[in-house]
Amino acid sequence: MGDTLRIGAIGYGLRGGLSGLAHKPDEGVELVGLADPNESAQAAFLEKFPNASVTVDYRDFIAQKLDAVFVTSPDWLHEEQASTLLSAGISVYLEKPMAITTEGCDRILWASKTGGGKLFVGHNMRHFGVVQKMKEWIDEGKIGEVKAAWCRHFVSYGGDAYFRDWHADRSKSTGLLLQKGAHDIDVIHWLCSGYSKTVTAFGDLAVYGNNPDRQTPEEYIKVAFRGTWPPASLDKLNPVVDVEDVNMMLMKLDNGVLASYQQCHFTPDAWRNYTVIGTEGRIENIGDAPGNSVVRLWNQNHQKYAEHGDLEFEVPKATGGHGGADEHIVAEFIEFLRTGTTSVTSPIAARQSVAAGVAATYSLRNGGQPVAVPGLDPELAKHFA
Numbered sequence: 001m002g003d004t005l006r007i008g009a010i011g012y013g014l015r016g017g018l019s020g021l022a023h024k025p026d027e028g029v030e031l032v033g034l035a036d037p038n039e040s041a042q043a044a045f046l047e048k049f050p051n052a053s054v055t056v057d058y059r060d061f062i063a064q065k066l067d068a069v070f071v072t073s074p075d076w077l078h079e080e081q082a083s084t085l086l087s088a089g090i091s092v093y094l095e096k097p098m099a100i101t102t103e104g105c106d107r108i109l110w111a112s113k114t115g116g117g118k119l120f121v122g123h124n125m126r127h128f129g130v131v132q133k134m135k136e137w138i139d140e141g142k143i144g145e146v147k148a149a150w151c152r153h154f155v156s157y158g159g160d161a162y163f164r165d166w167h168a169d170r171s172k173s174t175g176l177l178l179q180k181g182a183h184d185i186d187v188i189h190w191l192c193s194g195y196s197k198t199v200t201a202f203g204d205l206a207v208y209g210n211n212p213d214r215q216t217p218e219e220y221i222k223v224a225f226r227g228t229w230p231p232a233s234l235d236k237l238n239p240v241v242d243v244e245d246v247n248m249m250l251m252k253l254d255n256g257v258l259a260s261y262q263q264c265h266f267t268p269d270a271w272r273n274y275t276v277i278g279t280e281g282r283i284e285n286i287g288d289a290p291g292n293s294v295v296r297l298w299n300q301n302h303q304k305y306a307e308h309g310d311l312e313f314e315v316p317k318a319t320g321g322h323g324g325a326d327e328h329i330v331a332e333f334i335e336f337l338r339t340g341t342t343s344v345t346s347p348i349a350a351r352q353s354v355a356a357g358v359a360a361t362y363s364l365r366n367g368g369q370p371v372a373v374p375g376l377d378p379e380l381a382k383h384f385a
């Protein structure tokens with residue numbers, strides 16, 4: 001690795017801007033190339049980075065001996081692209097979910113172990129202000145020993161963002177419980193210091209499935225976050241819609257903690273509400289955006305509703321993508337490339353969130369039966385520890 005880190009990006013769609021955050025030539029990081037078959041994505045990239053090159057085949061980055069590549073392509077491509085690069089010794093920033101199957105995640109981990117490329121998975125939610133405050137209070141012992149965690153996830157933009165493109169096709173995403181929930185399952189695992197051992201779930205395609213207004217296979221309509229209302233009026237859905245739009249999952253973690261995650265893609269509002277309950281208290285966030293959210297702690301006995309709790313933290317305003325979390329996670333990645341260490345994210349945790357999401361998706365499509373989450377090969381666990 002030379003003094004200047006030369007990096008590339010695969011996929012310049014909604015998430016394409018992420019690699020640009022790393023481009024800081026004055027600080028020794030240069031974004032030098034994009035691989036994306038889409039001509040308008042290539043043009044948008046070149047407009048922003050005129051000195052960079054574009055290609056349709058990400059394997060060109062191997063010949064160019066790049067130091068690292070941001071994989072921000074659709075989920076079903078992660079396994080093949082990340083494994084190939086890692087096997088060639090190229091480090092990877094891999095967007096969540098790591099892959100759409102547990103076996104796919106394990107293949108990526110093996111490729112990193114044997115090929116030498118360093119793997120970093122972009123679970124930027126660990127940098128969210130509300131999540132960081134909750135983790136801090138839990139680690140300080142403010143709620144005693146964690147016993148239960150619940151997350152309610154309201155996704156008002158679900159129709160626009162996930163039912164007009166590849167997300168709606170289970171062959172490309174497995175399902176939204178994994179696709180979107182990988183973030184939250186990971187946060188629950190992190191806050192509770194454990195990984196799901198057994199899961200069970202129910203889900204349904206309750207609103208979007210009956211909508212006959214589909215794109216023709218030649219059309220590609222992506223109008224993310226437009227704000228269609230009511231949800232049933234969504235137009236131009238993906239030709240294939242076979243993922244659930246409402247999901248409810250229960251988890252038993254390996255340390256005995258019980259957790260639940262509930263996700264709905266036809267709510268009027270958009271935010272995540274977490275609560276974690278310990279032997280000596282409870283924490284909860286109301287709102288999740290910096291400048292418009294609060295984390296509350298109750299650790300005294302109240303015989304009735306106590307709105308403000310015993311301690312309150314207002315999450316300060318922040319600028320940048322996902323409330324500044326994107327800038328933080330890219331900085332964490334660059335530090336990881338330079339020092340080999342990470343402070344917040346972990347490839348093992350990323351694998352475990354996929355494994356839990358895949359197992360829960362199997363459960364909900366098979367009558368809600370409890371499903372054991374496959375464990376990680378001890379050799380991989382040791383390597384990535």
Ligand SMILES: NC(=O)c1ccc[n+]([C@@H]2O[C@H](COP(=O)([O-])OP(=O)(O)OC[C@H]3O[C@@H](n4cnc5c(N)ncnc54)[C@H](O)[C@@H]3O)[C@@H](O)[C@H]2O)c1
Pocket residue numbers: 010011012013014015016035036037038041056058072073074075077095096097122123124165179322
């Ligand atoms: N961490 C987060 O907060 C967050 C938010 C949104 C999306 N994501 C993840 O980021 C990834 C990308 O999502 P998106 O919404 O930007 O998708 P998108 O569909 O908007 O963009 C994907 C891009 O990849 C390109 N592409 C398709 N096939 C390709 C190939 N074979 N080689 C190279 N490029 C190819 C497409 O042309 C497109 O430009 C997904 O894995 C998604 O789950 C993460």
